Amino acid sequence: MDFNTIYSQIKENSLFGRYVTNNHIKPIIDTLSHQFKIETIGYSVQKKPIYSVKFGNGKTKILMWSQMHGNESTTTKAVFDLFNFLELNSEEAVFIKNNYTLLCIPILNPDGAELYTRENANQIDLNRDAVNLSQPESLLLKGIYNQFKPNFCYNLHDQRSIYAAGNTNNPATVSFLAPAYNEAREFNKVRILATSVIVAMNEELQKYIPNQVGRFDDSFNINCVGETFQSLNTPTILFEAGHFQNDYQREQTRKFIWIALIIGIKNSNDNEVVLTKIDNYLTIPQNEVLFNDFIYRKFKINANNTNLIISFAANYEEILTEGEVVFQAVCTEVDELIQNFGHQEYNGGEGIYTDDFENMPKIDQKVNFYLNKSIKFVNGLKEM
Known part of the structure; x- marks a missing residue:
């Protein structure tokens, strides 16, 4: 058939x-x-x-x-x-x-x-x-x-x-x-x-x-x-x-x-x-x-005056809004190395991570940030 x-x-x-x-x-x-x-x-x-x-x-x-x-x-x-x-x-x-x-x-x-x-x-x-x-x-x-x-x-x-x-x-x-x-x-x-x-x-x-x-x-x-x-x-x-x-x-x-x-x-x-x-x-x-919706590898952050290379992961949360399901990317893990696969993966190349909060990804935080202060990520995705 x-x-x-x-x-x-x-x-x-x-x-x-x-x-x-x-x-x-x-x-x-x-x-x-x-x-x-x-x-x-x-x-x-x-x-x-x-x-x-x-x-x-x-x-x-x-x-x-x-x-x-x-x-x-x-x-x-x-x-x-x-x-x-x-x-x-x-x-x-x-x-x-x-x-x-x-x-x-x-x-x-x-x-x-x-x-x-x-x-x-x-x-x-x-x-x-x-x-x-x-x-x-x-x-x-x-x-x-x-x-x-x-x-x-x-x-x-x-x-x-x-x-x-x-x-x-x-x-x-x-x-x-x-x-x-x-x-x-x-x-x-x-x-x-x-x-x-x-x-x-x-x-x-x-x-x-x-x-x-x-x-x-x-x-x-x-x-x-x-x-x-x-x-x-x-x-x-x-x-x-x-x-x-x-x-x-x-x-x-x-x-x-x-x-x-x-x-x-x-x-x-x-x-x-x-x-x-x-x-x-x-x-x-x-x-x-073994999967996350997003994996971000090799991003540089400054923690306690020390530069660290980290990776972090995010998953979509499904939110019903006005009769439509909206996908909201939320951080689920921050570590030096993440073993999971990402449905979408980004390599930061040890570039600098910044955001509008504390310049560090945090669990349960919405995934909106910058790479090297010039490349913008909104709701998990890199803006083109």
């Missing part, structure tokens, strides 16, 4: 950037064809509607949900790209329609989406509420799970730009996890089925983002939804949309998630368990925290 050509036809262009709420998706939901069954399945803490979109009439049932964390919207965009693909009535779309039943909750946490926060309106992380079920959104997801009885679950998230695919300078643009079902993190038939789907998705993604697919940490926490559903004998897959080079709006990453969704769906079935899939899964490099 020529994914690049198809994607140019089906990308849902009305969804763009990092801020995606009910107000953005409702007009699109209203235009979906009769092939899709739309329902309001419940309400959030602040009584915002939570929608489901159902497609297909096949035997294998897949439940997927996005924006369980309100500020993780990339997979929501990819889900609507998937809906547009299914509208094409192509051979692949018809195959999915006849063999699968998809039930998608595009935004599980509409309050958090509107506020652009990880938690819901009660400041509870829904992905740590799978056992307590203390929140209406958690109860809703568990109720849909019990009613729908899926054969597979897709838990759709974003991850920060700090992750590398293994011990490399390759960003983890997409990461996956087959969550553990017990403390020992053993592989039973259910978990192996999840790994087999991940292996298929990874093999396809290597054609587009070679060496930029990671494997998320599988530490066991039964309070997480993935571990809970896996322990209930439903193969569950965690999707993590991460950083692609110079793509802070995640417009490239959404395409790779869309590709993964199609490959994942077509490989989500109850085939015979193949033990070699475990080895193929474990060869996917585990995510490592």
